[in-house]
């Protein structure tokens with residue numbers, strides 16, 4: 002199973018000289034469990050670049066949404082496969098009520114966009130989850146549980162014969178209000194995964210301003226990775242104001258903290274263009 006990041010920012014795209022290294026596009030990642038299917042998690046602005054690659058590729062596309070906040074859907078009108086005749090694209094968003102999954106296309110409407118969702122040439126279908134919140138896609142089994150985030154959302158766990166990953170963004174591990182999924186449930190959901198990708202938007206000192214916004218502290222994400230004994234973790238959904246230099250420091254501090262607690266969990270920071278090959282038999286190979 003291979004994972005490639007196309008957008009790693011939270012809230013809004015943040016291009017510019019200070020964000021070149023980690024990238025300025027909002028949430029989007031490509032997961033290829035095998036050679037047959039393409040899974041895309043979230044359609045932030047990063048999906049535009051991915052769409053160019055998939056134009057000449059005939060695999061079916063499964064587009065899974067964590068939720069429908071702007072930074073997770075805004076790139077969809079610029080995703081070239083939606084304009085390809087005969088292309089099949091499945092929409093999946095387990096947290097939404099049945100029949101509401103296509104509301105992601107409602108952003109394409111006058112006066113906000115010149116082409117409407119009804120005019121797309123691709124064959125766009127909704128793929129439902131079963132009553133346990135799971136679905137089989139190609140050789141992968143995808144399961145989901147609710148996020149702790151304003152308006153709701155879904156976290157995903159992807160399992161193949163030889164590898165597992167979890168994608169959990171826009172999630173507050175310790176929210177002040179309603180708890181949809183408890184910390185103990187998160188630990189169980191991600192226990193031992195080969196790769197955990199988790200929201201790590203804020204620093205401890207920022208908590209008083211952001212408590213209840215539906216995002217986690219970097220320290221909380223690291224603690225989850227440690228408690229769940231994940232093999233590798235990628236800190237994700239960087240605050241748009243965070244510069245490359247600040248993120249370099251966050252990575253160094255995070256690795257130091259983890260090394261003080263365990264040798265078994267390796268920490269990375271999400272960066273556009275980075276790929277991770279997941280195999281249980283040996284460590285992931287990271288390639289640009």
Ligand SMILES: [Zn+2]
Pocket residue numbers: 011012028070072073171238
């Ligand atoms: Zn977000």
Ligand SMILES: [Zn+2]
Pocket residue numbers: 068070150171
């Ligand atoms: Zn959100």
